[in-house]
Amino acid sequence: MTDPLLSVDDLHVVFHTERETIHAVDGVSFDVHAGETVGLVGESGSGKSVTARAILGLVDGPGRIEAGRIDFRGDDLTDDNWDRHRGDISIVFQDPGSALNPVYTVGNQITEALRIHQGLRGRAATERAVDLLEAVGIPDAARRVNEYPHQLSGGQQQRAVIATALACDPDLLVCDEPTTALDVTIQAQILDLLQDLQDEQDLAVLFITHDMGVIEDATDRVNVIYAGEIVERAPTRTLFDDPAHPYTRALLQSIPGRTPPDQRLPAIDGEVPTPTAPAQSCRFAPRCPDAFPDCHAVAPAHVALGDAAAERSATDRSAADSSSAGRSAACLLHDPDYTDGGDT
Ligand SMILES: Nc1ncnc2c1ncn2[C@@H]1O[C@H](COP(=O)(O)OP(=O)(O)OP(=O)(O)O)[C@@H](O)[C@H]1O
Numbered sequence: 469m470t471d472p473l474l475s476v477d478d479l480h481v482v483f484h485t486e487r488e489t490i491h492a493v494d495g496v497s498f499d500v501h502a503g504e505t506v507g508l509v510g511e512s513g514s515g516k517s518v519t520a521r522a523i524l525g526l527v528d529g530p531g532r533i534e535a536g537r538i539d540f541r542g543d544d545l546t547d548d549n550w551d552r553h554r555g556d557i558s559i560v561f562q563d564p565g566s567a568l569n570p571v572y573t574v575g576n577q578i579t580e581a582l583r584i585h586q587g588l589r590g591r592a593a594t595e596r597a598v599d600l601l602e603a604v605g606i607p608d609a610a611r612r613v614n615e616y617p618h619q620l621s622g623g624q625q626q627r628a629v630i631a632t633a634l635a636c637d638p639d640l641l642v643c644d645e646p647t648t649a650l651d652v653t654i655q656a657q658i659l660d661l662l663q664d665l666q667d668e669q670d671l672a673v674l675f676i677t678h679d680m681g682v683i684e685d686a687t688d689r690v691n692v693i694y695a696g697e698i699v700e701r702a703p704t705r706t707l708f709d710d711p712a713h714p715y716t717r718a719l720l721q722s723i724p725g726r727t728p729p730d731q732r733l734p735a736i737d738g739e740v741p742t743p744t745a746p747a748q749s750c751r752f753a754p755r756c757p758d759a760f761p762d763c764h765a766v767a768p769a770h771v772a773l774g775d776a777a778a779e780r781s782a783t784d785r786s787a788a789d790s791s792s793a794g795r796s797a798a799c800l801l802h803d804p805d806y807t808d809g810g811d812t
């Protein structure tokens with residue numbers, strides 16, 4: 469496989485608050501290749517947005533990137549190379565209302581981005597802004613370019629936000645719950661739009677959501693995050709057909725058709741713990757239906773499942789424990805496929 473466009477390697481983002489130290493992102497690694505959509509999925513508080521902000525260089529105090537690398541086209545962004553790649557990575561947040569400035573027209577916001585990132589001004593910028601609004605499916609774009617955000621519906625606002633994000637002609641679009649604030653029909657339209665844009669522009673997308681249904685529709689590969697750690701990674705189809713980690717299975721059980729936008733994974737009792745210390749055990753163990761004593765005593769490590777071509781991995785207790793060879797993983801034990809060191 470070619471080199472990844474984005475490579476996040478053992479990223480640690482820590483918030484030092486007065487009360488406690490929060491290891492919000494605690495050793496996260498994943499890659500995104502040109503043109504693909506990679507999902508990052510987990511419940512509220514699992515560290516998705518902090519990961520997204522870290523990639524954009526937007527972690528603010530009291531948060532700090534304390535370890536790890538974020539490579540974009542081989543440049544280490546944690547080395548303060550963000551400015552060089554400012555236009556190469558764009559982000560779309562959940563709430564289009566707060567992403568758009570209410571006192572400027574939609575067109576002004578897009579032309580501002582075009583000026584900064586492409587050096588376009590005047591008529592050329594306005595024409596490009598209209599093109600972008602058309603590209604994101606806003607009808608009558610030549611007129612609507614002069615409208616203010618409040619004159620657009622929620623779905624159209626998110627389209628306008630996406631148009632603004634595309635104005636810098638990014639290679640990577642980070643979408644942090646881009647459809648969560650929208651109703652289900654509009655959600656589907658925005659997902660279709662992202663898919664079309666991606667096919668046309670060879671855009672890579674990092675898609676962040678708590679909704680497994682959206683992951684299934686929108687992504688090629690997926691990373692499951694829990695309390696700051698990736699617990700499983702697999703091609704999306706594989707993950708749905710054959711989930712390895714108990715947390716992944718719990719997430720899958722929590723999609724009754726489609727989770728309503730305002731509801732969060734009701735099927736799993738309890739909440740994601742706030743990681744206030746380095747992991748001494750499996751952070752999911754207290755909620756895990758399959759946990760046994762070791763799960764509470766040993767921090768699992770991440771191991772490959774199958775050969776490299778399978779592109780699968782999950783956290784595994786035995787890998788953390790040098791005395792036990794092989795892959796009779798704690799959290800994978802009940803699944804005989806994963807205990808034979810074998811193939812998937
Ligand atoms: N400014 C901050 N100060 C202190 N802790 C923070 C701050 N921002 C985030 N955190 C902590 O980082 C952890 C991860 O938060 P994050 O926003 O990344 O979760 P998330 O997965 O995006 O959740 P959601 O689905 O609700 O958006 C949480 O424990 C949160 O309390």
Ligand code: NI
Pocket residue numbers: 516517518644
């Ligand atoms: Ni978030």
